[in-house]
Amino acid sequence: MIDRLPEDAQTLHSEMLASLIALESERGWSHLSGSFTTKVVKGSEYVYFQYSDPGGAKRQFSLGRRSAALDEIIAGYGTQREHHASDTAVIERLAGLLRSAGLAMIPHGPSRVIRALADAGVFRLGGVLIGSYAFQILGNLLGVRWPAAAWRTQDVDIAGHLQVAMPQLQADVPKALDSLRMGFVPVPQLDSRLPSSSFRVRGKQLSVDLITPGGERDVNPIFIPRFNAAAAPIKFLSLVMNDAQPAAAVDNSAILVVVPAPARFALHKLLVSQTRSLIQQTKSGKDLHQAALLLEVLAEDRPGDLEMAVDAFKKSGPAVIRKVVRGLDAAVKRWPDEGSGVSFVRSLLAE
Numbered sequence: 001m002i003d004r005l006p007e008d009a010q011t012l013h014s015e016m017l018a019s020l021i022a023l024e025s026e027r028g029w030s031h032l033s034g035s036f037t038t039k040v041v042k043g044s045e046y047v048y049f050q051y052s053d054p055g056g057a058k059r060q061f062s063l064g065r066r067s068a069a070l071d072e073i074i075a076g077y078g079t080q081r082e083h084h085a086s087d088t089a090v091i092e093r094l095a096g097l098l099r100s101a102g103l104a105m106i107p108h109g110p111s112r113v114i115r116a117l118a119d120a121g122v123f124r125l126g127g128v129l130i131g132s133y134a135f136q137i138l139g140n141l142l143g144v145r146w147p148a149a150a151w152r153t154q155d156v157d158i159a160g161h162l163q164v165a166m167p168q169l170q171a172d173v174p175k176a177l178d179s180l181r182m183g184f185v186p187v188p189q190l191d192s193r194l195p196s197s198s199f200r201v202r203g204k205q206l207s208v209d210l211i212t213p214g215g216e217r218d219v220n221p222i223f224i225p226r227f228n229a230a231a232a233p234i235k236f237l238s239l240v241m242n243d244a245q246p247a248a249a250v251d252n253s254a255i256l257v258v259v260p261a262p263a264r265f266a267l268h269k270l271l272v273s274q275t276r277s278l279i280q281q282t283k284s285g286k287d288l289h290q291a292a293l294l295l296e297v298l299a300e301d302r303p304g305d306l307e308m309a310v311d312a313f314k315k316s317g318p319a320v321i322r323k324v325v326r327g328l329d330a331a332v333k334r335w336p337d338e339g340s341g342v343s344f345v346r347s348l349l350a351e
Contacts, residue, residue: 002297003144004144004145005103005144008101009097009103016091016094016098017247019091020091020248020256023091033051034050034052035051036048036049036074038066046063047065047066048060048061048062049063088253094254095250095253102145103250106133106136106249106250109182109206111249112182113206114255116177116180117176118257120171120175121169122158122176122227123257124171125171127160127227127258128158128160128241128258129158130157130159130260131153131156133151133249134260135265135294136151137249137257140248140250141247142262142302151290155207155208155209156206156207156209158173159212159231159234159240160224160226161212162224169226170228171227172228173199173210173227184200185199185200186198187199194230195229197209197211197230210231210232211237213234214233214234214237215233219233236272239267239271240260240268241260242312243264244260244261245258245259245260262297263305264312265290266291266309267291267309267310270291270331271313272287273287273288273327274326275323288335289334292331292339292341292342294341295342298341300341303344324345324349328345328346
């Protein structure tokens, strides 16, 4: 049975997401909390901006030689900060109301990681949050509560294409994680010559995994220059990354992220469940549970989304569809109470 959020909570969530998107579109100096200072270098005055990173370390970078344009930026900084603080307060208030209404929240550790990655520009440069936190966020978007066991995890999974049509900017993932001062270290590969695509906090389960679409012959990690990190190649990953959309990861406030379209996410979970190894059997069970829950909601609320997603998956060939069908069979056996969505997708695949 679908556990729906109250209508007023769904309305508040939509309002908060709209506010986040508007705030992101105005991103500039006002988003940075710090102060300006000047230094005289070889007889010329240079302007610097100093701030604290998420871990508390002091940072400073140069804005260049002092000029009328820089003086104008400095003069308007205080007013812009006030406007930004006002906008942020609105989002925090909405997040508090949503928390009281029972909306699922991102736990503290993972939310710090997701926020640092967002601030570093990962999602603006094509990164997509996938995995169980994407599933949790999709529940909020769809106005439903998921069972906690279906999404609780300490893994933060980020997907990114090797090449995207974007400016030559960089969202330095290792630097962003290091700035948190949480103890993230690269997880070494079996072959020490290969770069790591995963970072983990020593002594804890909190981890960040980077993945990217790969082909049949892709085995080794692929370096993603704009993330300054390597990502593990995953077959069929493009199927879940296409048509990704903005969403809100809610903690004490909210973070604008990018997540997969829910219908594609559900079908991809069915597909992935049939490709995992024996040692990943527990994850296969979670894949099937998340898929079954999503399909039940989508079949009732957004059947057209499932029709479009099924059409897209069909274009990938019969091998993909066979795995999706096997996933449907396994899902309905393990989660018969959520079988209505499974039946609907099966009928679409048969057309």
